[in-house]
Amino acid sequence: MRNVAAIAQRELRSYFASPMAYIIIGFFMLPFGVFFFLYLRSFVSQSMQMAQFGGAMNLNQQVIRYVLQNASVIILFIMPMITMRTYSEEKRSGTIELLLTSPVSDAEIILGKFIGALGLYAAMLAVTLLYIGILFVWGRPEWKPLVAGYLGLLLMGGAFVSIGLLISSTTNNQIVAGVVTFVVFLMLWIIGWFADSAGPVIGPITSFLSITEHFDDFAKGIIDTKHVIYYLSLITLGLFLTSKSVDTERWRG
Amino acid sequence: MIEVQHVSKRYGRVTAVDDVSFRVEPGEILGFLGPNGAGKTTTMRILTGYMPASEGRATVAGYDVFTHPIEAKRRTGYLPETPPLYPDMTVREYLDFVARIKGVPSGERRTRVDTVMQRTHVDDMASRHCGKLSKGYRQRVGLAQAIIHNPDVLILDEPTAGLDPKQIIETRDLIRSLAGNHTIVLSTHILPEVAQTCQRVVIINKGRVVAVDTPDNLTARLRGAETLYVQVDAAGADPAAALAAVPGVTRVAPADQRPTPGAFEVESERGRDVRRELAHTIVTRGWGLLELRPMRMSLEEVFLQVTTEELPPETHALSEGEARVEGEAPRA
Numbered sequence: 001m002r003n004v005a006a007i008a009q010r011e012l013r014s015y016f017a018s019p020m021a022y023i024i025i026g027f028f029m030l031p032f033g034v035f036f037f038l039y040l041r042s043f044v045s046q047s048m049q050m051a052q053f054g055g056a057m058n059l060n061q062q063v064i065r066y067v068l069q070n071a072s073v074i075i076l077f078i079m080p081m082i083t084m085r086t087y088s089e090e091k092r093s094g095t096i097e098l099l100l101t102s103p104v105s106d107a108e109i110i111l112g113k114f115i116g117a118l119g120l121y122a123a124m125l126a127v128t129l130l131y132i133g134i135l136f137v138w139g140r141p142e143w144k145p146l147v148a149g150y151l152g153l154l155l156m157g158g159a160f161v162s163i164g165l166l167i168s169s170t171t172n173n174q175i176v177a178g179v180v181t182f183v184v185f186l187m188l189w190i191i192g193w194f195a196d197s198a199g200p201v202i203g204p205i206t207s208f209l210s211i212t213e214h215f216d217d218f219a220k221g222i223i224d225t226k227h228v229i230y231y232l233s234l235i236t237l238g239l240f241l242t243s244k245s246v247d248t249e250r251w252r253g
Numbered sequence: 254m255i256e257v258q259h260v261s262k263r264y265g266r267v268t269a270v271d272d273v274s275f276r277v278e279p280g281e282i283l284g285f286l287g288p289n290g291a292g293k294t295t296t297m298r299i300l301t302g303y304m305p306a307s308e309g310r311a312t313v314a315g316y317d318v319f320t321h322p323i324e325a326k327r328r329t330g331y332l333p334e335t336p337p338l339y340p341d342m343t344v345r346e347y348l349d350f351v352a353r354i355k356g357v358p359s360g361e362r363r364t365r366v367d368t369v370m371q372r373t374h375v376d377d378m379a380s381r382h383c384g385k386l387s388k389g390y391r392q393r394v395g396l397a398q399a400i401i402h403n404p405d406v407l408i409l410d411e412p413t414a415g416l417d418p419k420q421i422i423e424t425r426d427l428i429r430s431l432a433g434n435h436t437i438v439l440s441t442h443i444l445p446e447v448a449q450t451c452q453r454v455v456i457i458n459k460g461r462v463v464a465v466d467t468p469d470n471l472t473a474r475l476r477g478a479e480t481l482y483v484q485v486d487a488a489g490a491d492p493a494a495a496l497a498a499v500p501g502v503t504r505v506a507p508a509d510q511r512p513t514p515g516a517f518e519v520e521s522e523r524g525r526d527v528r529r530e531l532a533h534t535i536v537t538r539g540w541g542l543l544e545l546r547p548m549r550m551s552l553e554e555v556f557l558q559v560t561t562e563e564l565p566p567e568t569h570a571l572s573e574g575e576a577r578v579e580g581e582a583p584r585a
Contacts (some may be wrong), residue, residue, distance in 0.1 A: 006353040010339070017341040098398070101301040102354045103327040217490035250304050251265070 003108040011116025026122050028078050034132045035070045039063045059141040060221060068149045068219040072156060072212050076185045081165025082120055084178035086113045091172035106243050114161055114239060121157045125150060145221020152218020155231035159211055160185060162238025169245045254279040254436040255406060260309035262295050269295040269462040275317055282432045284451030285440035286425035286556060287558055292460040293440040294334060297408050302332040314405045327356055328479055334394025340384025341361035344375055347383050348401060355402035363403055373397040376486065388415040407431060409439040413446060424451050467545060480548040481519045481533060482508060499534050501527040
């Protein structure tokens with residue numbers, strides 16, 4: 001565990017030592033802020049109509065839910081930037097030789113890198129709480145669905161990170177890793193679009209495969225064990241395949 | 254301390270290392286010599302547990318590097334060909350990180366980092382980012398990294414590459430000072446380095462071990478017999494037969510280095526000095542003796558010979574104890 005912490009810390013430090021972390025967080029905050037502004041504005045104008053005609057308004061369901069759903073798509077675009085360098089850069093620069101010849105197991109290295117990347121992602125999510133804070137200052141949203149939403153984002157991010165790690169471990173070119181990761185994430189997102197038109201057999205399968213589809217319930221504030229298990233198993237699978245990939249590379253040399 | 258038994262490494266159809274075996278005794282410095290692509294780095298990577306061997310066994314400090322990798326790695330320090338530095342960390346941060354993953358207890362980390370920075374003379378760069386260091390400093394930080402957990406075994410892949418002459422001398426001194434407490438394997442293709450720092454040399458070519466001996470024995474052994482270079486002004490006569498008739502002379506051949514008329518390589522029986530008789534023979538016949546000197550093979554020539562052709566058959570017959578130890582001054 002000591003080694004995992006050391007490696008995770010080094011990963012995090014290297015994100016923040018370079019402009020990378022700030023660029024990633026900035027790139028995330030900008031569209032997130034636009035979506036937040038748009039949904040909040042339409043919520044405000046709607047609530048003024050509602051004040052005249054009567055009817056219930058809900059910040060959680062009409063602002064936070066949509067903002068988080070859109071955030072899940074922005075994350076899909078941002079995540080390759082976080083994971084692309086994890087392994088490929090170490091392979092390119094040769095520092096992987098240090099890790100693989102140190103008394104550290106493959107699992108510890110992979111877990112350290114996973115936690116490091118997830119740490120940056122969590123920091124990125126934490127900054128968005130500033131926006132949510134505004135809602136708490138001027139309105140009265142419920143905190144429980146909010147927690148569910150952020151838990152969902154974390155789980156979904158974990159699944160993205162583990163797939164990104166896997167792809168990064170197969171190449172020593174971080175641009176290749178980034179592009180492939182991006183395309184894979186994109187496929188995992190748009191595969192859900194076929195769900196409605198694909199018929200009774202393939203439809204449920206495609207919507208099951210879509211990573212972002214499983215997030216919808218979390219955005220609504222529902223923690224469904226089905227989705228939790230889906231994400232956790234995806235994370236496990238990704239990390240397991242990464243360890244196999246690292247081992248294969250070792251034999252190939 | 255290190256034992257390599259019949260280790261082979263194949264990448265698909267390419268054999269990088271072919272049935273390599275050698276031992277390194279505790280406290281010894283072993284030089285690993287070979288042309289580029291001979292399999293030096295691959296062998297070192299197998300020893301450090303970076304990659305498994307296709308066949309054979311390697312043990313470090315009594316631990317099999319394949320079945321007990323963590324135990325073996327804990328006792329091994331490794332400087333790869335390119336020092337594995339993280340460009341965005343300062344030297345101190347980097348060494349602290351390495352100390353952590355090498356298992357140095359947290360209480361001792363600071364003093365260990367300070368000690369190795371002083372020993373490798375990088376303390377003046379402690380807060381410089383690794384990415385901004387010159388080649389010489391990078392190499393020394395790499396060395397600092399390798400010794401930070403005070404390992405029993407040090408594996409150094411070309412430790413003096415890219416250093417200036419002063420730094421090379423400092424690094425060699427450092428490596429020599431580490432011997433005794435550490436068992437060291439270092440690879441290089443700089444031959445004087447082997448003669449100056451190593452007690453034993455393994456010469457490897459095309460994945461195979463072609464010679465294992467002390468640097469002195471290697472130069473003596475390869476020479477086979479005592480060889481003299483003789484140049485005679487015989488005034489038209491052929492002196493070869495006359496030279497061969499001198500008692501103790503076993504072979505006379507034209508000197509092939511410089512095809513000069515009258516220049517010969519004269520081999521004699523081991524331990525027998527025929528210079529006096531040779532000179533006498535030449536002078537009494539009225540010829541001019543222009544040059545008479547013993548021929549020595551430098552380590553460079555030994556190296557070229559063993560890596561480009563098979564060893565001459567008679568050298569195999571010589572036992573190591575029999576070979577005369579000779580202090581050939583290496584060309585720096």
